[in-house]
Amino acid sequence: MTDLIEAVGLEKQFGEIKAVDGISLKVEKGEVLGFLGPNGAGKSTTMKMITGFLEPDAGRAAICGVDVFENPKKAKALFGYVPEGAPSYAEMTPRTFLSFIAEIRGYRGVELTSRINRAVERAGLGGVFDQVIDTLSKGYKRRVGLAQAILHDPPVLIMDEPTDGLDPNQKHHVRELISDMSADKAIIISTHILEEVEAVCSRAIVINRGCIVADGTADDLMQRMHYHGAVSLKVIAERGDAAIQVLSSASSVAKVETLGKPNGHFLLRAIPKQKEMAAAEVAALLRAQNIPVDELYVERGRLDDVFRQITMPEDGGSND
């Protein structure tokens, strides 16, 4: 049994809107799966169904092979969940709040104390252990939510936008924490911050209008970019037209686009016929014509663009 999280054909309708329309996924031990998608795409709804908070209209979900709806109590003991906004009881302190969670999770006495201490240490809550949660900064509140989820060291972690609203240092800390824990867990995080997918996720699923529209590693997704493998370059304006001519006549180039003409330069992009085109080839062509190149790089495809291309197909996936 390596699939710690499994969802099959999840569907959920809210009134007229089909929030989730047939989502199936599997997450293995050691994987960090990123849920990507625009707001309202169905990321949170999917997570709510996987955690058993929301009953799906169709489909099923299982944690470590335990069905979330047939055996909710057992399944819920096997995962930690950080809901959107990491809610916690504002009038409590991290100490009393985590004691409550630990008690509910069945820990007593020495075990309870050591579990809390470990979670507090991992989440970096030491300094505010006895402060009322309501008075804590957003970053600390988020860490309280995180500490609560990892307290019982569950095999499965599900986090809804765990770094939303945090400053760059806090984001870094949370991502490090996730990476540290990922080896022996299956983790799902939802986000709309694309760099996060590159930073922590071993795989990403793009959800749009309740459906999975892409599934793969961050690299896989970037391959889907229209401009993946294209060569962008900057030449001085006097030789701009010459450069366009040279590149257009090259056999491996499908099209040359002019992106802009800032400060006496031409910004050009050569789109290859095949997916890959050697930057060296472009450079050699231009050098042969004595056209000096100020800048030249191969487009990897930015995840933002992929995201837009996948989730807004009517836009034609046009790049900026």
Next chain:
Amino acid sequence: MIETFDNAWIIAKRELRGYFATPLALVFLTVFVALTGALTFYVGNFFERGQADLFPFFAYHPWLYLLLVPAVAMRLWAEERKTGTIELLMTLPITPLEAILGKFLAAWAFIGLALVLTFPIWITVNVLGDPDNGVILTSYIGSFLMAGAFLAIGSFVSTLTKNQVIAFIIASLICFLFTMSGLEMVQSALRAWTPAFFASAISSMSFLSHFEQITRGVLDLPTLIFFFSMIVFWLFATVIAIDQKKAQ
């Protein structure tokens, strides 16, 4: 079963601690004790009656509960839904029933504490005369049961909205209907345009009629069953409502 009560107890403890995290709980207790005292001595003419009983004290309980119990009940679920902690609570390894029971019992215990704090009145009447302490005890038990029934209604209403003020008003209104339904003026109006059995059915649902019976010292089985089934019914309704409403 034992696990259910274990978990309900853990949740009840958390809730009770939550009540006392702000001065609001102390304000509530003070208001309750002060109001029961004022109503007994000034409105209920405790001294002028010249009788060693606590009838004027208990007679005002249903009317006090109309405002004070919904005030305790309104935050039970409305707040959990508003702050999103319901999502946390309902994804912990507990059943909805355990959560609902825990919260209800905490609130009930809190009202029980308010009742206990009225003991100076009981001391007063025992100093001044020789009351029937059996009747006083059954009246306290009856009052506590009635508070539980009001509270269960409030618990249900609290699941329907994220707005505590709305929860308070609707709960007060429903409690008001259940209190009033036994009064003669409501009954005569009902009898005028509904079949007799309907009017008497409505009357038998009245908290007031059942409570008045208890304050006369009669704590019989039907009355106990009435209040307990009220509590069970409305808590059951809470379970269903939570299931429907939790994610909205």
